[in-house]
Amino acid sequence: MTAAKAPNYVLIDSSGWLEYLTDGSKADDFAPFFEESLPILVPTLVLFEVRKQLLRGFGKAHAEKFLSQALRQTVVPLDEQVALATAEATLAHDLAMTDAVIYTTARLHNAELVTADPAFKGLPDVTLL
Numbered sequence: 001m002t003a004a005k006a007p008n009y010v011l012i013d014s015s016g017w018l019e020y021l022t023d024g025s026k027a028d029d030f031a032p033f034f035e036e037s038l039p040i041l042v043p044t045l046v047l048f049e050v051r052k053q054l055l056r057g058f059g060k061a062h063a064e065k066f067l068s069q070a071l072r073q074t075v076v077p078l079d080e081q082v083a084l085a086t087a088e089a090t091l092a093h094d095l096a097m098t099d100a101v102i103y104t105t106a107r108l109h110n111a112e113l114v115t116a117d118p119a120f121k122g123l124p125d126v127t128l129l
Helices: 014-021 027-035 045-056 060-070 080-093 097-108
Strands: 009-012 040-043 075-076 111-115 126-128
Touching: 009 014, 009 027, 009 097, 014 045, 014 060, 014 075, 014 111, 027 075, 040 097, 045 060, 045 097, 060 111, 080 097, 097 111
Parallel strands: 009 040, 009 111, 040 075, 111 126
Antiparallel strands: none
8 A cells, every 4th residue: 555645735615715715613724724835726616606605795805805815826727627527526426516526626636625515524635624
């Protein structure tokens, strides 16, 4: 058996961005992941989800603050490789499409997925806060 490869990135899902940016109840739990040295991956689907929620509930200033932070990270598009691997992940892990895209993106980039979403409970390389 070989040792597990250390992650190259951290992927903080939409729940983490929202908690951190809106000073939610788990903001302090997510803070170290935003402030550590591992680069952050941001799937384009997370850009969509977080911006929509911030525009809806907190206004344009919060949404712009998010974009200014997120777009300085490594943004990962939903391309053919992610789409095809996501189809398999939805079946293998019984995930909704959005969750499967996020999980697949993390796996394809050797990233630790950090989330507050219980849909990811028990999956490898997921930190559930």
